[in-house]
Amino acid sequence: MGTSTEERRQRAVESLALDETRSHDRLDRITRLARTALGVPISTVTVIDGERAWFPSVSGIELTELPRDQTFCDRTHSDGDTLVVPDATVDDRFKHLPVVVEGGIRFYAGHPLRDHTGNVVGTFCVYDSEARTFDADEQTTFEDLAAWAELELVATTEMTQAGRVQASLLPSRPIRVDGWSVDGLCVPALAVGGDFYDYGVAQDVLHLGLGDVMGKGTGAALVGAGVRAALRGTHAAVTAGVDLGITATQVARSLLPDLERSETFVTLLEAAVELDDGYLRYVDAGAGLALLVRADGTPVALGSDDRPFGVLPDDHWTEHSEQIGPGDRLVLFSDGLLDLLDDPVDWVPPVADLVSAAPDGVSLLRSIRRLALHRTALDDVTVVAVFRDSA
C-alpha cells in the first residue's frame, strides 16, 4: 500500500470521529444479528487506526484492541475487497497470527467499509473456530449486513458531526444585562433540524430571531444556516433604526432564488428590543408563534398577516410594535412546541401558563425540554425566552 493511500485512509478514519469510550448500539445490533444469521460465534466491526486495530462493535468475545499486523482485517483493508478465509490454519498468509495459533480462529470473512469518497475506513468481520465456507445465501446475507454496517458507521458519524456544527451556530450563552435575561433552547427531532434561533445585543438593542425551515434534517439545517447569516447581515441597519419590514423584505428577496431552487420555505419571527425602555419592534413571516405575557399574566399574541419567506415572489413584510414592560416576558417558539400541548389549536392559554409559572427563563426552558423528552417530540422544539425584571 502506498503511503499516500494510507495517509488518506487514516485521515478518513479520523474524520469519522468515533468515540472509543462509548458503545455503538447501532453497530452492536448488526454484529449480534450476524452471529445468529450466519451461525458464527464472533462478529466485529473493526477500525484500523494507525498501527492498531480497535473494535467499535464486538459480539461473542471480549476484545478492545489488537496490533494492526495481528489481524485479518489489515489484509481486508489493504485489498479493499471481500476476504474469505475458509481455514486459516492452512493459509500461509494467516496461520502465524496469534488469533489463529492461540485464539483458535480458523474461519474468517471480512468486508471493507468505505466512506462516501471510497476510502476504506473499517471492516465488517465474522469468525468461527471451525473451518467452513459460505453458501450463496450466506454470502448474500454477509454482504447485506456489511452494507448496513457501512451505512451506520459512516452516516451516523456524519449526522453526529452535522449536529455538533449546527449546535455551534446557536448562541453559546444566555444574555444577562441590566434588567433583562435571554435564554434559548433547541431540541432537534433528528440529529440535525430545520429550526434555528439567534440573539445578541448591539448598542443597547437586543436582536432576536427564530426561524423554522420546512422539513427536517440536514437539508433544512443548511437552508437555516443561510437564513441566519442573511439576517445577521441586517443587524447593523436594524440597530440604526431601519424598519424591520424593509430589512426582512430585503432578506426574503435575496433568499428567494435559493428557497425556490431547494423548493422550501421558511417561517420566521425577527425582533429588536430597545433595552432602555422595552420598545419592541418585530416582523412576522408566517411564524405566528410569539407570546408576550404581561407581568399580571395577560397574554398578548404577536402575529401578522405576512407570509413565510419563499412562498410568493412579490410578498413584502411589515414591522409591528409592542411594549415590554417591567416584569413582562416574551417567548418565541417553533410549532414543535404545539405538538407537545394537549390542544395545539388553542395554544395561547397553556403557553401563557407555562411562561407565568416559571420563576425565570432557565426554568421555563428546563420545563419545556422535559416536556419535549417526555412526549417524544416529532418536530424540532425551539424556544427563545426574554424575561424583563420587575421595576
Place this chain on the structure above:
Amino acid sequence: MIEIEVDRREGGIGVVVPKGRLNMVSARQLKELLGELVSSGATRVVVDLAETTFLDSSGLGAIIAGLKSARQAGGDLRIARPTATVLTVFQLTNMDKVLRPRDDVDTAFDD
C-alpha cells in the same frame, strides 16, 4: 401511510383527497402527484382536506408547490374542508389569505 385519491373532472379540474397524515414522507408523494396532475392539463386543482388528520410544514410545502405550478400553468389551487387542526397550520403561517379554505369541493372554483 397515506392514501391519496385523485378525481379528474370536466373543465381541467382535478380533485385530490389525501387521507391520513401529511408529513415529510407523504408530502413528497402529494407533491409529485400535484405536479403530474398540473402537467397533464388539470390546472385547476382542489385539495380536499376533509380526511387529512395532520399537516406539517412539509405537507404545507407540497400544497404551496402545487399552488405555484398550477398558477404557472395558468390555473389555480384551492383547498377545501380542512379540519380545525389542519386549518390552524394555514392560519399560523398566514397562508389562509392565499389559500382561502372553501366549504365545498364542487363549488371551490365557482368564484
